[in-house]
Amino acid sequence: MSEEIKTIAVIEKSIAILEYLTNHPKGVSLSSISHNISINKSTVYRILQTLKLYNYVQQDQTTGYYKLGPRLFIFSSFISNFNLSSFILPYMQEFSDTTEYSTNLAILEENFSITIETYVPPINSSIRIEAEKGFKSNLYCCASGKVFLSAFSDAKLKQYLSDTTLTPLTSHTIIDPNKLKEDIKKVKDRGYAIEKMENEEHIISLAAPIINAHGEVQASLAMMALAQTLSDDKISSLGTHLKRVSKFASQALGANTD
Helix, strand or coil: CCCCCCCCHHHHHHHHHHHHHCCCCCCECHHHHHHHHCCCHHHHHHHHHHHHHCCCEEECCCCCCEEECHHHHHHHHHCCCCCHHHHHHHHHHHHHHHHCCCEEEEEEECCEEEEEEEECCCCCCCCCCCCCCCCEEEHHHCHHHHHHHHCCCHHHHHHHHHHCCCCCCCCCCCCCHHHHHHHHHHHHHHCCEEEECCCCCCEEEEEEEEECCCCCEEEEEEEEEEHHHCCHHHHHHHHHHHHHHHHHHHHHCCCCCC
8 A cells, every 4th residue: 555645735835826827927916826726815925925035936016916036947957848058058159159258147036146057168268257157246237237127117226226235346336326327228228238347357248138038038148358358349349249149049039039
């Protein structure tokens, strides 16, 4: 006789909530979740707040809607149907092997940019700079962070600037909120972000958005290099190239980038 398996109710309910959210990538209300999975609202709320605390769920500050959070990417190596890192890696390789600069892929987690993948071209170089997996940076002072900020609504950006102390990490860090907003507008206009020695001395980084099928910035594709190796013309050329590669990757994800 097989042993009877005793389940834990709160875990079953948490699974039901997560599975329901997979069908609502743009977010859904607490009431809708409660009604459609037949669990009382107070229980759903408590579970959501716990999942939110650990970034498995995130909540839109404007609508109050809940959707899956970026913490779920820690399971990406076990997900065969959709592994963002593996999916984008060929595009990273195309850019890096052509330009000889390393690339990295970052996602937004709370108010930080988190590197989830890196690629280094197989070319010997003593001056190449590369990011480490798991590298965490403030949004206001890195290229990938500026890409994410450029996708914020006006209200969300205002809230971010209100909640965040723009601490100078170098003498080049932008700590004036108005100047940062001007810089973010430039990101929108040119289609890629430039960070000049704002996070680390002597390092310049560029980043472009990866857009998903829902029109959302899902990730950022970035490169970094020693400032002394990049002229303004070189930055413009690399930024345009990076934007083009990111566009192809976005289209492969189902995004309409026209």
